[in-house]
Amino acid sequence: MKANESIANYDIKVREYTNYAIKSIKNVCKNFGPRPVGSEAEKNAQEYMLKDLEQWCDTAVRQEYKCSDKAFMAWVPLGATLLLLNVLCFTLGLNVVGLVLAALALFFVVAEFIFYKPVLDVFFPKKPSGNVYGVIKSKGETKKRIILSGHTDSAFEWTYTYKGGRPLVATIIVTAVISILLGLGANIYGMIHFGGAFGSVVWGAEGNVALRIIAVVMYLTAPVLVMALKFCDYKRPVMGANDDLTGCFISCAAAKFLHDNDIRFENTEVAVLCAGGEEAGLRGAKAFVKDNADMLHQDGVETIFVGFDTIRELDFIDIYEKDMTGMVKNDRRVAELIQAACKEVGYDVHIGTIALGSTDAAAMSQAKIPASSIVAMDPTPARYYHTRLDDADNLSAQAIDFGVKVALETVFLYDEKGI
Numbered sequence: 001m002k003a004n005e006s007i008a009n010y011d012i013k014v015r016e017y018t019n020y021a022i023k024s025i026k027n028v029c030k031n032f033g034p035r036p037v038g039s040e041a042e043k044n045a046q047e048y049m050l051k052d053l054e055q056w057c058d059t060a061v062r063q064e065y066k067c068s069d070k071a072f073m074a075w076v077p078l079g080a081t082l083l084l085l086n087v088l089c090f091t092l093g094l095n096v097v098g099l100v101l102a103a104l105a106l107f108f109v110v111a112e113f114i115f116y117k118p119v120l121d122v123f124f125p126k127k128p129s130g131n132v133y134g135v136i137k138s139k140g141e142t143k144k145r146i147i148l149s150g151h152t153d154s155a156f157e158w159t160y161t162y163k164g165g166r167p168l169v170a171t172i173i174v175t176a177v178i179s180i181l182l183g184l185g186a187n188i189y190g191m192i193h194f195g196g197a198f199g200s201v202v203w204g205a206e207g208n209v210a211l212r213i214i215a216v217v218m219y220l221t222a223p224v225l226v227m228a229l230k231f232c233d234y235k236r237p238v239m240g241a242n243d244d245l246t247g248c249f250i251s252c253a254a255a256k257f258l259h260d261n262d263i264r265f266e267n268t269e270v271a272v273l274c275a276g277g278e279e280a281g282l283r284g285a286k287a288f289v290k291d292n293a294d295m296l297h298q299d300g301v302e303t304i305f306v307g308f309d310t311i312r313e314l315d316f317i318d319i320y321e322k323d324m325t326g327m328v329k330n331d332r333r334v335a336e337l338i339q340a341a342c343k344e345v346g347y348d349v350h351i352g353t354i355a356l357g358s359t360d361a362a363a364m365s366q367a368k369i370p371a372s373s374i375v376a377m378d379p380t381p382a383r384y385y386h387t388r389l390d391d392a393d394n395l396s397a398q399a400i401d402f403g404v405k406v407a408l409e410t411v412f413l414y415d416e417k418g419i
Contacts, residue, residue, distance in 0.1 A: 001416065002344060003408035007261050014408070017257050018401040021249035024052070025241055029392040034237035036069045037153040037277040037284070038127025046132050046152050049274045052252055053134030056259035057272070060134035065276075065287035068124035072281035073156065073232045075112040075120065079105040079176065080228035086183040087218045087225075093204075095190035096197035102183025109180070114325055116281045116358060129153070129276035131288045136258055136270045143267040145303040146414045148254055148407050149360055150247020151278030151285075154240025155386040157233040162387035166380040172231065175224040182221070186214045239391040240279075242377070242384065246395070247308035248274045250403040257408060268415040269301075278309075278360050285363035296369055304334050304419060305364040306410055307373030310385075311403040312396050317342070317376045322353035323362035330361050331370035333419035338374050341409035345402060355379050370419060374406065 004010045028035075028045045035042035046062055053060035082105040089098035111117040132152070160168040190199055190211060200206040202215045251272045257263075258270060277284035289296065296303050319342075321335045322328065335351045342349040354375075364371035376399055377385065384390040 001412060003405070003412040004344065006263060006412065014257070014401065014404055017253040017404050018397060020256060021246070021253045021400050021404060022395060022397060024249045024252070025245040025395060026392045028245055029239050029241055034239050035152060035154045036156065036237045037067060037280040038069045038129045042129060042153050042276060046130050046274060046276065049152065049248060049252060050132045053132065053255060053272060056136070056255045057134035058137045060132070062130045062132050063288065063291055064128050064130045065284065065291070066126040066128050067277050067280050067283035067287070068121050068126050069280060070234060071118065071121040071124040072112060074124070075108040076231040077229045078120070079108055080225045083176070083179045083183060084222060084225050086187070087222055090183070090186055090190060090218060091202055091215055093190065093194060093199035093201055095187040095194065095199055098183060099187035099191070102180055102187065105183070106180050112281065114327055116324060116362070118281060118283070129284060131276055131284050132274040133288070134255060134272045136255060136264065138269050139264050139266050141267060142269045142301055144414065144418060145269040145271060145301055146411055147271045147273050147303065147305045148251035148411070149273040149275060149305060149307045150249070150251050150309065151244045151275045151360060152248055153276050153279050153284070154238050154243070155279040157236040157238050157388060158386040159230050159233050160227070161381060161383070161385055162389070165383050169381070172224055172228050175221050176228060179218070179221045179225060182214065182218060186218070189214070236388065238386060238388055241392045241395055242312040242390050243310040243386070244278065246311040246400055246403060250308050250311060250400060250407050253404045254407040254411060265415045270411055275360055282358060282360055282363040285360035289363060289367040289369070296367070302418065303369055304331070304414065305361060305369055305371035306334065306338060306407070307359050307361040307371070308403055308407065309359045309373055309375050310377040311399050313376050313378055313382065314347070314396070314399050314402060316378045317347060317349045317374065318379070319349055319351045319372060319374050320354050320359060320361065321351050321372065323365060323373070324354070324358040325356055326353045328358070328362040328365050330365045330372040331419070334370050334372040337413055337419055338372055338406065338410055341406045341413055344409040345405045347402070349374070376402070
């Protein structure tokens with residue numbers, strides 16, 4: 001049976017759950033505000049979600065863990081600082097020092113942003129956050145489990161997404177990449193030219209034209225690197241109405257629909273995960289996997305994860321088969337399940353790769369749990385992405401209605417066919 005066949009007047013009834021999701025998002029924004037991971041606002045929002053899930057699920061809990069709110073994005077100002085110091089070292093002929101600095105910048109970018117490894121967390125204080133998890137049990141023996149998910153935390157504002165949008169953000173990213181490559185290559189060349197780890201000032205008698213041209217190019221990158229120091233505004237967390245209260249309350253709305261209409265599957269358990277710390281480097285999803293390993297890998301129970309992240313723009317719907325900037329492969333079967341659900345809702349959605357960044361599905365895939373995620377946002381990125389514009393006035397009722405229907409169709413399809 002399909003979700004749209006489960007009750008009479010399905011489309012009309014689903015609007016009630018869309019309205020529930022919109023009202024809940026507005027309530028969280030109004031009453032709790034921006035929610036950096038580990039903040040009191042995030043905790044209050046999670047407790048709000050927990051109270052809802054307690055009404056509709058057989059069990060609902062909040063599981064605590066700890067993480068830093070600033071460590072994940074610290075690679076940006078840290079990398080910029082290292083690259084600026086590299087410019088100075090190269091100018092002074094301290095090539096081995098400059099090489100180390102450029103290599104460190106590359107390491108932090110790759111470790112934190114490409115692979116989401118918590119290498120900087122040790123330098124930052126940790127705060128308590130949590131994951132909210134509700135379960136609607138199956139009637140009989142549980143043979144399958146589907147987890148619908150969104151993340152509860154919101155980001156710190158990306159200064160240049162707000163001030164300049166894609167062109168300015170792209171300029172900073174491209175300049176950073178050039179600076180790293182230039183820092184590595186220039187210092188190696190300097191060591192070869194001067195015949196050792198340390199040389200002379202490039203503008204001195206022992207320098208050559210090539211070294212001076214490289215130095216000038218480095219000087220041209222410096223103003224952009226200075227701008228990168230303020231890439232994140234840690235004094236301005238954003239509201240995160242779309243990213244990702246939409247995912248949380250679309251998932252909660254699906255649970256409410258099942259409860260209100262007395263729908264319980266014979267062998268399929270339906271769960272909702274409102275995860276903390278996605279904006280802090282998927283820390284909440286990783287903690288959830290660690291804390292619930294036995295349940296997630298339970299013998300005889302197939303578990304899949306379906307993430308909803310920023311459901312706002314129906315012209316830019318995508319399902320991610322490759323996550324974490326293409327470094328993690330999600331499960332094609334789960335992606336196709338979501339794709340089939342979208343077709344039931346009337347949308348032919350592409351299965352692709354996230355260009356930059358990640359979703360909580362990546363943490364699940366890394367833990368060998370079949371997972372995929374669906375996003376509906378301009379990937380360029382959208383002007384509201386991680387800015388103050390992502391507020392409750394910027395919601396799309398049509399997109400949220402789409403999300404609720406996709407969540408329900410995915411659940412019903414999974415119960416009927418599995419993956």
